[in-house]
Amino acid sequence: MVTAKVWVLKKHFEGFPKPSDFDLKKIELPSLQNGELLLESVFLSVDPYMRPYSQRDMKEGDIMIGTQVARIVESKNPAFAVGAFVVANSGWRSHFISDGKGLHLLPSSWPESLPKSLALGTVGMPGLTAYFGLFEVCKMKPGETVLVNAAAGAVGSVVGQLAKIGGCKVVGCAGSDDKVAYLKKLGFDEAFNYKTVTSLDEALSKASPDGYDCFFDNVGGEFSSVAINHMKKHGRIAVCGAISQYNDSVPQKGPYVQIPMIFKELRMEGFIVTRWNNRREEGQKALLKWVLEGKVKFHEQVTEGFENMPAAFIGMLRGENLGKAIVKV
Numbered sequence: 001m002v003t004a005k006v007w008v009l010k011k012h013f014e015g016f017p018k019p020s021d022f023d024l025k026k027i028e029l030p031s032l033q034n035g036e037l038l039l040e041s042v043f044l045s046v047d048p049y050m051r052p053y054s055q056r057d058m059k060e061g062d063i064m065i066g067t068q069v070a071r072i073v074e075s076k077n078p079a080f081a082v083g084a085f086v087v088a089n090s091g092w093r094s095h096f097i098s099d100g101k102g103l104h105l106l107p108s109s110w111p112e113s114l115p116k117s118l119a120l121g122t123v124g125m126p127g128l129t130a131y132f133g134l135f136e137v138c139k140m141k142p143g144e145t146v147l148v149n150a151a152a153g154a155v156g157s158v159v160g161q162l163a164k165i166g167g168c169k170v171v172g173c174a175g176s177d178d179k180v181a182y183l184k185k186l187g188f189d190e191a192f193n194y195k196t197v198t199s200l201d202e203a204l205s206k207a208s209p210d211g212y213d214c215f216f217d218n219v220g221g222e223f224s225s226v227a228i229n230h231m232k233k234h235g236r237i238a239v240c241g242a243i244s245q246y247n248d249s250v251p252q253k254g255p256y257v258q259i260p261m262i263f264k265e266l267r268m269e270g271f272i273v274t275r276w277n278n279r280r281e282e283g284q285k286a287l288l289k290w291v292l293e294g295k296v297k298f299h300e301q302v303t304e305g306f307e308n309m310p311a312a313f314i315g316m317l318r319g320e321n322l323g324k325a326i327v328k329v
């Protein structure tokens with residue numbers, strides 16, 4: 001008999017999530033039926049989407065949603081061998097039973113030199129978000145200027161590097177001087193700390209006096225309201241995330257987008273990465289290749305211990321992560 005630890009949403013978040021909103025519980029797992037497998041989580045992902053999704057899709061008492069890299073410890077399913085690793089969407093659980101549906105096997109060719117946690121970050125959902133957001137939504141072209149916010153995070157750091165690979169000038173912003181230094185190390189042409197600049201308007205003008213062709217927006221809110229006025233004519237805005245608004249109890253009011261949209265003839269498109277689920281393999285193959293060639297670098301903020309899932313999640317929402325926030329069990 002295996003005892004799984006699970007994190008439950010004890011109380012719906014009001015404003016910023018608190019440790020007391022979560023509960024750690026134990027569940028006895030039954031013996032395996034034919035076709036089933038037992039898995040243990042090795043790495044778990046904490047992501048911004050968990051905040052708005054929990055509000056929309058979960059009820060109090062539900063196990064927190066989320067993705068993990070897990071190892072198969074027992075199998076009664078011939079398609080899954082003991083010892084293999086998979087990416088699963090099984091929520092904040094230390095162990096779980098699956099019938100194999102929805103599991104993505106890590107390729108047996110996964111390089112020893114790369115942490116398997118990368119399948120939750122640069123070569124996983126966040127990397128794919130950058131890939132499809134830039135190539136399919138922004139449709140960036142060589143020679144263009146790309147702006148990205150939350151640039152030192154899981155999605156943003158890949159956006160900037162892919163835009164450089166694609167021959168663009170890249171401007172990024174992030175919330176600390178250490179993060180800004182990291183962006184420069186990654187090859188961003190310009191980077192600034194949005195928390196310490198005296199004027200966001202001036203910082204955006206200085207970084208690219210001619211404006212921006214593409215804006216990959218991870219943040220929303222006030223930043224986006226300022227940035228839209230810096231778009232070039234026929235610019236494209238990929239609305240990827242709105243993390244500056246996820247913890248609001250009262251919706252923010254802001255300047256409206258119509259005037260710059262009309263007079264600059266902009267295109268603004270929201271997207272969810274799962275739109276390209278049928279091209280997941282293509283994206284992962286490309287990202288893995290760039291990582292192995294050293295063209296896309298990565299950093300992970302690893303929190304040790306399943307018991308620290310809420311702390312890692314809250315820390316990521318506060319901006320404590322450089323690169324992808326990961327929990328190592």
Ligand SMILES: NC(=O)C1=CN([C@@H]2O[C@H](COP(=O)(O)OP(=O)(O)OC[C@H]3O[C@@H](n4cnc5c(N)ncnc54)[C@H](OP(=O)(O)O)[C@@H]3O)[C@@H](O)[C@H]2O)C=CC1
Pocket residue numbers: 047048049125126129150151152153154155156173174175176179218219239240241242243244245271272273274316317318319320321323324325
């Ligand atoms: N549409 C889609 O399919 C997907 C969308 N997303 C979205 O992309 C965005 C980035 O996700 P991800 O890369 O995983 O997360 P990150 O790794 O970038 O971590 C979140 C970062 O957001 C920044 N942040 C937090 N609060 C604020 C705020 N109030 N204003 C500005 N920045 C803030 C912090 O960086 P800093 O120190 O720089 O402030 C923090 O480190 C999120 O909005 C997420 O919801 C992610 C995946 C898929």
Ligand SMILES: CCCCCCCCC/C=C/C=O
Pocket residue numbers: 048049065066067089125240241272273274
């Ligand atoms: C429960 C696992 C869901 C995995 C899919 C994640 C899709 C993320 C979309 C993000 C939107 C905003 O952050």
